[in-house]
Amino acid sequence: MSSEIAIKVENLSKCYHIYTTPRDRLKQFIFPRLRRFVGEAGQQYFKEFWALRDVSFEIKKGESMGILGRNGSGKSTLLQIIAGTLTPTEGTVETFGRISALLELGSGFNPEFSGKDNVYLSVALQGFGSDQIDKKYEDIAAFADIGEFIDQPVKIYSSGMYARLAFSAAIHAEPDVLIVDEILAVGDVPFQQKCIKKLYQMMDDGVSILLVSHDAYQIRSICRKALLLQEGRQCMFESSEKVMDEYIAYCSAVGSKAKAESSDFTPSRSNIDGNAGFAVVIKNPTLITGNVRHATEINSCDPVCIEFDYEIHGTYSDTISFVVNLYREDDTYVFGTTTRMQGLAEFSPENEARVSIYFPSLPLVSGKYKWRVAVNDGRGMGILAEAVPVCHFSVNDDFRAVGIIDIPHTWSREIISPANGSRTTTSCERDHRDFGTPLPRAVNIVGQQTKN
Structure with a gap:
């Protein structure tokens, strides 16, 4: 195994048993064992649901990967298996180094404990002693920036406060792999900007990042590679640009609007003449x-x-x-x-x-x-x-023309076999429309300065 590999996933599959009634679950527990005892084949009282099927990829140290897919495509299941909170049905996952995972809002926090107590508990689970956590605590509290609420039970926290504290604790646990499952979507704009800046810094320091987001602009900007899941199956593992194009096309093909789950170009916020929270x-x-x-x-x-x-x-x-x-x-x-x-x-x-x-x-x-x-x-x-x-x-x-764009073009016809039997001739029929000179690049952006 190369020392540069952070995560290696091979032929990963996860199957859940779906029972129609609680009675079927009891039957499945008892009857197959009895039948095997007398030498008969056991009957299944459940339906199989494969949340993941044959997923394989490698992530090197310091690389970032986005995971895309519609709701129910298996993204969170994949992250939970990589983080070690779920076991796969088939296949293997190898991880190298400490993993810090933000799988869902509030996960790993005891709602009755204060924010400070949860910080100590969360970081201790990553293998740090109390003395080490004492040295990190002030930085964690400063990054979360929730003020005096850090001494209050987290059950009274807003979703944004949860996200702030969870993210701060995760990044200060010195992970080799950071897993983020859409948790940043609940933070306000200044906090998102602070988190993004920290993610860039961590990547520069060699931390591998797995990011699940429906914000395609985040995926394109942060992640070099991306994995597209469709109904639990690996559809594409390529550069983030290629995968995002495929993802948007897929959403359109299944009847979604092109903006659905591609908020890279369609955020809901607006800031004309000033809104609070924007710089x-x-x-x-x-x-x-x-x-x-x-x-x-x-x-x-x-x-x-x-x-x-x-x-x-x-x-x-x-x-x-x-x-x-x-x-x-x-x-x-x-x-x-x-x-x-x-x-x-x-x-x-x-x-x-x-x-x-x-x-x-x-x-x-x-x-x-x-x-x-x-x-x-x-x-x-x-x-x-x-x-x-x-x-x-x-x-x-x-x-x-119809569609979206009117692409400049010409029509031509070459006569291969003339209808009257005379010798073969060639004719050309051009579109009567005058498109003028060939188009230059689709867009030029004029700014204040250009790249050196």
Whole structure:
């Protein structure tokens, strides 16, 4: 076994027995034993449900992996087996080093104990003595930042306070592998940003991270690899970008809206002209085409520009990045990109600035559309501000195509065998529409600075 491997999963399967009635459970306990005693084959009084089937992958030390799948696909079951709280039916799991797991909100905490007592209990279960925990406690309490409530029973905690304390205890237990199962979704924006920054630091220190999230932007930003589960089976294990594309396509294929469980481009928060909890304020998002500002109607393939201003509030001093997303009016996801995806350098946090995103051509079919713009932290993970939905507009294309985009193309026909028996000739019939010159890249993002 390579010393670089943190987790190795081979042919992992987990089966649950589903009983129709409690009586069937009792029958299963008694009758098969009696039949085997007299040499007869035992009868099953349950149905098998395979929560996982034949899952295999390897994670190296310092790598991060996202786990994606619709509800009930086996994500939490997989994490519980890796963490050692469930035993597999088939297959093996090998882990190397200390594992710290945040499997569900409040798991591992005694509701009658105070937050401080639960911290000592949680970290002690990771193999630390009381003297070692004493040295860590102040850092744990400071990171959780729940004030005097740390001395109160956790049964009175809000979900956000649970998340703060659980995450703080987990990361200060010096794990080699950190498992996070959607627990960060309940935290407020500043705490999420603090957690994300800590995750990056831990990865730089060689900690392997397994992250379950329906936030595709988190998966793309944090995780190099991703695993897609469908009905307990491993569908794909590739780069996070490829897996996320497949996941969104799968959600659409089964009848979900493209935004469902892909909140990378569709968060519910909005921060136009200021909302509490955001470090940045977005102002005046505007759609421009030609000489028309605040455009509400364009023709297909027209050039357009999205423009917005932002202001930095408070003492935020880290770098920032920018995001733009496009949707149809029915929330079907059309397009999205970020300055990080485009390879631009992180931007300095000026007190006030204007961002422009220029599209040389917007080849959309007829319909109604809307935009989302956002300001993220420099590494592209934490949302500092967003405006959604903004700049609603409609597209006219004279019914030249259907779908979402009107892709430039030509038609041609080569006559292989002429109908009149004369010699073979070749003809070409071009589409009568003039698409002009070939399109450049789909989008150019104009910012304050470019990558060196």
